[in-house]
Amino acid sequence: xxxxxxxxxxxxxxxxxxxxxxxxxxxxxxxxxxxxxxxxxxxxxxxxxxxxxxxxxxxxxxxxxxxxxxxxxxxxxxxxxxxxxxxxxxxxxxxxxxxxxxxxxxxxxxxxxxxxxxxxxxxxxxxxxxxxxxxxxxxxxxxxxxxxxxxxxxxxxxxxxxxxxxxxxxxxxxxxxxxxxxxxxxxxxxxxxxxxxxxxxxxxxxxxxxxxxxxxxxxxxxxxxxxxxxxxxxxxxxxxxxxxxxxxxxxxxxxxxxxxxxxxx
Amino acid sequence: xxxxxxxxxxxxxxxxxxxxxxxxxxxxxxxxxxxxxxxxxxxxxxxxxxxxxxxxxxxxxxxxxxxxxxxxxxxxxxxxxxxxxxxxxxxxxxxxxxxxxxxxxxxxxxxxxxxxxxxxxxxxxxxxxxxxxxxxxxxxxxxxxxxxxxxxxxxxxxxxxxxxxxxxxxxxxxxxxxxxxxxxxxxxxxxxxxxxxxxxxxxxxxxxxxxxxxxxxxxxxxxxxxxxxxxxxxxxxxxxxxxxxxxxxxxxxxxxxxxxxxxxxxxxxxxxxxxxxxxxxxxxxxxxxxxxxxxxxxxxxxxxxxxxxxxxxxxxxxxxxxxxxxxxxxxxxxxxxxxxxxxxxxxxxxxxxxxxxxxxxxxxxxxxxxxxxxxxxxxxxxxxxxxxxxxxxxxxxxxxxxxxxxxxxxxxxxxxxxxxxxxxxxxxxxxxxxxxxxxxxxxx
Numbered sequence: 159x160x161x162x163x164x165x166x167x168x169x170x171x172x173x174x175x176x177x178x179x180x181x182x183x184x185x186x187x188x189x190x191x192x193x194x195x196x197x198x199x200x201x202x203x204x205x206x207x208x209x210x211x212x213x214x215x216x217x218x219x220x221x222x223x224x225x226x227x228x229x230x231x232x233x234x235x236x237x238x239x240x241x242x243x244x245x246x247x248x249x250x251x252x253x254x255x256x257x258x259x260x261x262x263x264x265x266x267x268x269x270x271x272x273x274x275x276x277x278x279x280x281x282x283x284x285x286x287x288x289x290x291x292x293x294x295x296x297x298x299x300x301x302x303x304x305x306x307x308x309x310x311x312x313x314x315x316x317x318x319x320x321x322x323x324x325x326x327x328x329x330x331x332x333x334x335x336x337x338x339x340x341x342x343x344x345x346x347x348x349x350x351x352x353x354x355x356x357x358x359x360x361x362x363x364x365x366x367x368x369x370x371x372x373x374x375x376x377x378x379x380x381x382x383x384x385x386x387x388x389x390x391x392x393x394x395x396x397x398x399x400x401x402x403x404x405x406x407x408x409x410x411x412x413x414x415x416x417x418x419x420x421x422x423x
Numbered sequence: 424x425x426x427x428x429x430x431x432x433x434x435x436x437x438x439x440x441x442x443x444x445x446x447x448x449x450x451x452x453x454x455x456x457x458x459x460x461x462x463x464x465x466x467x468x469x470x471x472x473x474x475x476x477x478x479x480x481x482x483x484x485x486x487x488x489x490x491x492x493x494x495x496x497x498x499x500x501x502x503x504x505x506x507x508x509x510x511x512x513x514x515x516x517x518x519x520x521x522x523x524x525x526x527x528x529x530x531x532x533x534x535x536x537x538x539x540x541x542x543x544x545x546x547x548x549x550x551x552x553x554x555x556x557x558x559x560x561x562x563x564x565x566x567x568x569x570x571x572x573x574x575x576x577x578x579x580x581x582x583x584x585x586x587x588x589x590x591x592x593x594x595x596x597x598x599x600x601x602x603x604x605x606x607x608x609x610x611x612x613x614x615x616x617x618x619x620x621x622x623x624x625x626x627x628x629x630x631x632x633x634x635x636x637x638x639x640x641x642x643x644x645x646x647x648x649x650x651x652x653x654x655x656x657x658x659x660x661x662x663x664x665x666x667x668x669x670x671x672x673x674x675x676x677x678x679x680x681x682x683x684x685x686x687x688x689x690x691x692x693x694x695x696x697x698x699x700x701x702x703x704x705x706x707x708x709x710x711x712x713x714x715x716x717x718x719x720x721x722x723x724x725x726x727x728x729x730x731x732x733x734x735x736x737x738x739x740x741x742x743x744x745x746x747x748x749x750x751x752x753x754x755x756x757x758x759x760x761x762x763x764x765x766x767x768x769x770x771x772x773x774x775x776x777x778x779x780x781x782x783x784x785x786x787x788x789x790x791x792x793x794x795x796x797x798x799x800x801x802x803x804x805x806x807x808x809x810x811x812x813x814x815x816x817x818x819x820x821x822x823x824x825x826x827x828x829x830x831x832x833x834x835x836x837x838x839x840x841x842x843x844x845x846x847x848x849x850x851x852x853x854x855x856x857x858x859x860x861x862x863x864x865x866x867x
Contacts, residue, residue, distance in 0.1 A: 244606065253599055254459075258658070263595075278591070
């Protein structure tokens with residue numbers, strides 16, 4: 159994991175602070191008044207049922223979906239200024255794996271921002287990408303077309319791409335979904351190494367059983383933040399029941415009412 | 424063969440124009456295909472019509488620049504309206520495209536027909552193009568007389584090449600992973616509209632030559648063909664360019680030659696270009712190296728024969744195990760396996776050649792090599808039966824047919840895993856012994 163070896167200086171500002179964040183699709187709220195602050199160097203799990211707005215939260219943090227209200231700060235700056243410090247790992251399903259590119263091409267994409275508009279990819283960038291592939295253990299697949307990869311190898315490709323971004327805050331959308339046990343272990347040891355280098359990582363996670371062993375901080379999300387904090391404090395049955403115990407029917411009702419009223423006007 | 428009218432002055436320019444047009448279209452088309460926006464390309468090429476008509480009427484001339492501006496503006500509007508209707512109307516992209524481009528196209532046609540006296544523009548010409556007439560209108564550039572259409576198309580090809588070279592990495596990223604693109608600050612919307620502007624400009628430049636209906640064939644078919652044949656973006660761009668150029672040449676040649684074989688006059692070059700491109704696509708779909716129809720069929724046949732070979736040696740093994748007979752009659756084996764006579768003969772020959780079988784009159788028996796293959800196969804079968812019964816909990820009556828399929832796809836590693844998963848048993852559910860793994864394959 160070459161790019162992450164050097165320690166980053168600790169700043170007084172939190173890597174990620176979210177205040178009063180509300181996101182709506184067609185006026186139907188997906189996230190209500192979400193607020194939390196992430197301590198530097200923590201490994202954070204976001205858990206919650208399907209439709210809880212987990213992916214939307216990551217996209218809202220990156221400014222990809224519009225905010226109805228609220229504020230996101232990354233190291234005390236807004237996202238546009240802090241872009242260089244953020245690395246993103248999308249869900250595997252979000253891209254077309256038949257696209258005519260090689261594994262190395264995909265990893266090199268993590269460097270495009272550094273390379274800048276209009277400038278071509280150079281040899282040194284490929285070398286850097288190859289090193290990242292080595293650190294996730296699939297350097298031998300560098301010249302394969304991406305359609306030939308297994309699920310675990312696809313995920314490793316995305317992680318290598320995140321590594322070359324050399325970010326200080328990582329946002330990962332279900333990196334553990336549908337991977338083999340070996341890949342799962344490789345990912346978690348990589349995340350721990352990143353943590354020991356002072357990086358902050360936020361991971362959307364589905365497997366509740368592994369939350370206490372994988373993460374030190376957890377956000378329980380179901381349209382709003384049910385609880386957030388150190389795993390040993392907030393990851394308990396009571397909070398889990400609140401998170402997974404059915405939909406928030408009253409919130410649903412009011413958003414439905416808002417929609418109806420909107421239409422009748 | 425009828426009379427083949429060839430005139431270098433005329434046909435040479437027509438072919439050059441056709442090739443340049445096909446190149447310009449296919450270059451931008453690659454990204455339409457990869458971004459799964461082929462229909463948006465179709466929509467834009469139709470929808471630019473009112474832009475053209477208005478540009479004609481306002482400037483009262485056929486000069487190119489106002490046409491390009493008008494077309495680019497309407498082209499962008501198409502992309503923009505489509506996105507807007509999709510979002511606010513909550514209909515899918517196909518439906519919103521249908522609404523936008525048919526409306527704009529109809530508007531364009533109405534305008535052209537209405538102003539038909541004032542503008543030198545014919546609706547038919549817009550629809551199908553008239554590449555055959557392009558050499559008639561020549562301009563002088565650097566002392567060389569060339570058709571106006573050729574000049575304009577070359578300029579557009581140059582523009583497309585420059586923009587795509589400049590934005591190559593941005594286009595690649597935004598097409599592959601738009602979320603990452605926007606998270607690192609390469610706005611996918613900007614890239615999208617740059618591409619759509621190119622599509623609109625290319626469409627206008629190509630109208631005269633191939634018309635609005637066929638321009639989309641030149642944009643989509645060569646890249647789609649290249650997509651089947653290649654695995655790298657750059658290769659795809661190069662191959663699509665070759666296919667596009669070839670379609671242009673083939674299109675004009677066949678437009679002159681083919682009808683004359685049947686005693687007709689030559690036909691539309693643009694039409695034949697689209698037919699040529701379509702034929703090349705069909706060839707590619709059948710003979711593509713990785714997953715073409717022909718190669719898949721061939722693999723299926725090979726697999727079928729390989730399974731038959733497996734069944735023959737496994738049957739001989741079981742005969743020996745149950746009845747102690749080393750030999751069996753060829754015909755009996757064929758009847759037990761219910762197999763086609765031709766396939767049986769082919770596979771028998773193959774096994775004899777590979778030294779897995781020996782034959783004596785009409786009796787066949789396993790060699791040491793064949794015995795090795797058969798034993799591992801029977802081992803796979805019986806391990807699977809045990810696994811399906813114990814671990815999967817399948818009904819005992821169903822385990823044999825399932826194991827019969829799985830045995831053919833089970834290699835040594837998988838057998839080892841099965842063996843461990845079911846606690847190293849010696850006999851299968853039917854009481855037959857599970858033979859031991861034979862590791863070293865005997866020589867022929």
